[in-house]
Amino acid sequence: MKERVLIANRGEIALRVIEACKELGIDYVAVYTKEDEESLHVKLAEKKYRISDYKDMNDLLAVADEAKCTAIHPGYGFLSEDYRFARRVVKRERPLIFIGPSWEAIRDLGNKLFLKKLAKELNIPVIPGTTQPIFNEIEAELKAEELYETLNFQGNYNYSLMVKAAAGGGGMGIAEVRNLDELRPVFRKIRAYAKRFFGDEGVIIEAKIPYIQHVEVQILGSKHNEYVHFGTRNCTIQSLSKQKRIEIAPGFLYDRGEYGFDIKKIENEIINYSLKLAKYFKYDNVGTWEWLITPEGKYFLMEVNTRIQVENEVSAKISYVNNKQINLIKEQIRVAFGEKLTYSQQDIKFKGTSIELRLVAEDTKRGFIPLSGTITKFFWTPKPWLSVRTHVPQDKFYNIPTQFDPNLALAIIYGDSFESAKKRALEFLEDVKIEGTTSNGERLITNIEFLKEKINWLYKFIPA
């Protein structure tokens, strides 16, 4: 029977999955909501269904049954990291293939406290802190004192502490404690916040690492216990709410001596630890292991992203198998259908540097607030080293919907070395033009100036 994939997503990733399916010779079905009737992924798909919401599991599964699909690709965002959806897809009367890791992996690796506990068992370094949620003030004070003393005994500089809501995420419910006297009121505040917003009073206390680089490892596993990595990526430049804005592969700058540690050794160590955890968990799809690295060469596992990521293409652009560029989405689909990898780690060669810039309609000077409105002009000069992934049409006006992220385009730039890639990225940023008005009638602002400024910051340790 021919495989058929339901693409349960929109925008750029839906277009990429359609492309991958076409190259693999697999049928595909698209879904869309009323905001997306004019979108490019709807126009490109031959078979499409209108649903009420991209997050409506019942609608997606009903469409999958009706269109006789055999698999579901969740993309990123929406339901991609919802283990309940993954579990339902594989455990129903008419089971489907979930193009992503197993639901157990999504549930367990997605839980920060569980990941911490597991990593400690496997001797993988994690950010020092409590592994259990704390509910009690006295207990919190004891734990904080203990943590504070060990940290400032080992390190050369003063660490401060972070009090976080255990169920929180995305920069919500976090406060810094510089002095232990401040701990009790801050703890009470965060506990009340956690109860109100997440329905869970649990609070954790962690060390705050003053200066960091954010490096991640791209892993691919198959159902036949094969595990490979596609190198590292550097995602240090982020917005205020910790959304990535510039990604660059490889994650370290090899030919410069700005680091106070052995780059090759540290890179090997984080890759090996990531593979160790993937093997332990029998991880059978694409995934990203995110690490924080300090200027002294200490590293900590922060989280695991159990899905394809927005920035997958920067790794794909520099990875070659038998002199052919890799496509991670194609690999992901192939692996999910139970195929073998057909290559091993030795066959993967890395060449050059790739930079991804995310063009977003946002006001970077006023706390990165997202903007909406109409784009009247979106123009760039095509170049052989440049690929721009966008769902914004170039030939007509485009209304930025308020329901979704105002992500306009991804620009992926390739260069033989870091210096040439950086030069080309700046050239692209000078060249690209986005014009339009906000819904308030003002001139539309994008983050181009911010990107220009920050590109020179790459590979520097920034305050966390």
Next chain:
Amino acid sequence: MEIEYPELNLLLQKFRANPYKIYPVFTPHTGYIKEFKVKEGDLVKGPTGKWLEKPGSPLFILEREKNTKIIRAQISGIVQNLKMEFLNKFVEAESCVLEIKHQLSQEEIISEILLSALYIIKAPETARYVLSPSLALKLEKEGIGKVKVKTGDELLIMTFMKRETPIYLSQEGDFVIYRLYFTPFQLIQKDQPLIGLCLEEKLPYLEKIVKKIKKEWPSS
């Protein structure tokens, strides 16, 4: 009273000839239509908001993933354009299954007339809206139909996704706030009416027309 608005008179004549409005009924989500509870030409009732009342007559049963849902009429009227071919078939979200022909009451005709007679401020995007604080205070003190606004006045504040954007009156002229179409902090879809403004010199004529409708149509 000499100012004439021929387009309003025309609209009034249209309502006299055909006092109906057609409301399409859409499926809220995908699924199979298992059963139609109505036939073409049936009279259905919308919810009246009474205590212990079942809200609206049942129209059809939609089944999806082993869950059934009864879709009920949101407005009273006569069923027409029933698509029998949808029976036991898969339907997409927001496909039109039937139409309800609804006879307009006195209040509805007044609001329809007002929608075309007033200068309507529409929601520029799907968001939550509140009146600007100074205007809200004034409205509370003086009551609706008396508060005057002019070009450049701040009317509303739009709040959505951490943003707060003021909305100003851009139309030339002196206006009176005549109608409010929203409740504060409620999510309003794009292009839905928010405020109805009336030109000051137009006000007496508008009140005359409203009086006329009240006399002509029986109140429900």
